[in-house]
Amino acid sequence: MADNAVEIHNLVKTYPRVKAVDDVSFNIEKGEVFGLLGPNGAGKTTTIRMLLTLVQPTSGSIRILGINALSDPGKARHMFGYVPQDVSVDGELTGWENMLMYAKLYDVPRQNREKLIKEALEYLGLSDRANDMVSKYSGGMMRRLEIAQTLVNRPKILFLDEPSIGLDPSARRFIWDHIEKLRREFGTTILITTHDMEEADRLCERIGIMDRGKMVTIGRPAELKSSLGGDIVSISSQTPGFIEKLKELGYSLISDSTNGHIDLVVADGEKQIPNLLASLHAHGIVIETVSLKKPTLDDVFLHFTGARIEQGDSFTQAKQTRRTIRRLS
Template sequence: MNGHPVIETRQLVRRFGTFTAVDALTLSVEPGEIFGLLGRNGAGKSTVIKMLTTLLPPTSGSATVGGYDIVREPASVRRCIGYVPQALSADGDLTGYENLLVFAKLYDIARGERAERIRDSLAIMGLSDFADKLVKTYSGGMIRRLEIAQSTLHRPRVLFLDEPTVGLDPVARVSVWEQVRRLQSQSGSAILLTTHYLEEAEELCRRVAILCRGRVAAMGTPAELKAAVGAGATFEDVFERFTGADTMLPGAYDETSQTRRAAHRLG
């Protein structure tokens, strides 16, 4: 990978009261790279994304995206990124084409270019045959692919995907993976994604950072991390080594207790 990093963080911190959600995060993402953030619930993944997309100010430290400072130049950052949040962002009462047209206007894409951009985006994401169908008739995987198309109409330098395949069945997940690879190869955008699916990270990402309690516990290629754990290690072994198989998460005891009580009542 050549050129300056498209994402660079230096000792980035975010606190909520006395709780430190992200603690001295330092990493860089190269142009055209697919980079993964992994970690258990509460590790700080989504907080990192929100800071880098200018939705949440850092407590301290600094970061640049596309060469722009996230605090001093937020408007410039927003112009050069695409962001697909966990929450649903497509309108079910519009067609796929209409959803993309709304985003084309929001991104201020020239009127004469909109139709071609939309057709190209639908084709890249495998949705050309469904352009005129209402989105509420789409499957979960199709909706996710449409949301990725929405966020890349303006050809961003960096695309942020926050849990892009959460809730999808295995076949739909693989379909989204294929389209993400296709998008990256055609556009050259760098992609930073968060995921709970380890096979997704191993399959898609050139490098990953594993977060534990807001700090980077390990960073490297999946192959490098497996080698560091030991001969024959799986990526699941890597995840458990660096996050702690028995990490105590807020609410875990209560949730387990309720589940077991319910199982006992039902026999």
Template sequence: MPDIEVMYLTKEFNGIRAVDDLSFTVEEGEIFGMLGPNGAGKTTTIFILCTLLRPTSGMARVIGLDVTEQAMRVRKNIGIVFQDVVIDDRLTAMENLRMQANLYSMPKTTWKPKAEELLELVELHDRKDDPVMTFSGGMKRRLEIARGLLNQPKVLFLDEPTLGLDPQSKRWIWDYLKQLNREKGVTILLTSHYMDEVDELSNRILIMDRGKKVILDTSANLKKMLGKDVLRIKGDPDQEIITKLKALPFVKDVKASSEGIEIGVNIPGGDAAPEIMKILYGNNYSFKSLTIQTPTLEDVFIYHTGKSLRDEGPDTSRTMKRKFGHRRMRRRR
């Protein structure tokens, strides 16, 4: 049974569909990435799966539990790391974890050893009694991840987990998430605007747009579907050379660009390059360079969603985070 099942899920805000008839599954032990422009519905989907929003229609299950009918049981089995920092800056790292443990009614004999273990794992144990306001951004994100794992969740939801972090902190979190998935079998669903992050971490990737599923597959297959390597020749776009290049059997298209000639091929670029070079040298064509570019995940994303950033759709993320944060504060008293 998949750890996450989404079937015909729809969420409307004032007649606008933020999530529109969305269906997908996430298998047990999978790292599943979600990509989409602003307003695509990624965060709204996560909030429904985390039981913080009720869907307008459709069905969603997490570890076999209905997110609407069995919300409390779902919450006990998931961890959440929000895009915005929700830990309390005035408390120490350990005090923040204690507050999290209180939300799950965890006895001290259970949560305290787990908190010590997690702080060791995220390399914050020596700072456990320091106020969080003294932490760097990367340290706060690591504490957020520890907080999300305190109840030993089967599924971890990450909304922009490395937003605004320096490359070293980002790489640390990537490595830790892969280790967590590999050694503990935690299923991870993440959203990110960083293409390299989703490409690095995800077993499969869902691209959304305007609340709908556009395409879902592995990164390798998504790039393969795009269909071609591109060879770029930096030089004058000579029409005679272009005509001869078009005659090669493996060439899909050739076009002049502002910097020279772009050649799309249906074989690996490295295999095509020698034949192309023969034509260039054989016709005494003067050029500065020839480079090969294979399709990237960003190319896939742009192909399926368009290049322009669209206006932000119904933004539930900040509103719901504020509501959830206030709920947490009320329960602390």
């Protein structure tokens, strides 16, 4: 369809021991910021690498702005910019030199290079640091330089793997502002993967949650939150049989209990809490604490995957790599 930048149908990638991507279909509209979320091993990177034409799918189809990416990968690649999760800039070169290397790699015509590099550095607020060694940059500046590099190629679709991982809150917000600006001013279609629910909520117009190779749900953040069907009520009790009683009473538990603490989805929670407490009380259950909140993307993630999202080691790793680059100067 004309308004889709990316169209994926029945995509499968099978490795000898695992079906990394299992019959996944979704579209990304032109100019949309789409977020791919999922626990470790869900198949996000494999999906992105197939889109980037770096991994050959076992079956299925991929169209990038109307181009069949499987039969015409070279043409599709011209549409892309890709910022991998791991640091990709060279600390021993200046910002300008890093940009130049990228521009040459992506065949940016010689006569345009200087102008495009200048503009991209300016766009990401790095002009006055262009001639400094990257090892003197902060983590946030390195990430901005990586995004600036992709701009010399004027990509129609930008793939950002964990765009703000390992950055401090102000650098993170700065990156977010720039991603929003790119979409707004250039209409760039952006696919991000992230472990950061605040980032997903803030940046993404739609989110796809993957789990064990499958796409388990797709929607706008607000739709996904309301798809849970109510408010989140957290209750704790040490009375034996507390959880079973809640199940018997027909409540929808969002997770397994930990230490007598459980989250439930309750329609119209504010009004229903007194009834809930009264019926638990009538069954001899002593409630220790109770609280109510609107569902967050975290709750949505937990509901669909059975796990809270964790940044795991990747956050620390990203931070350390940037520090190492600085130390090596």
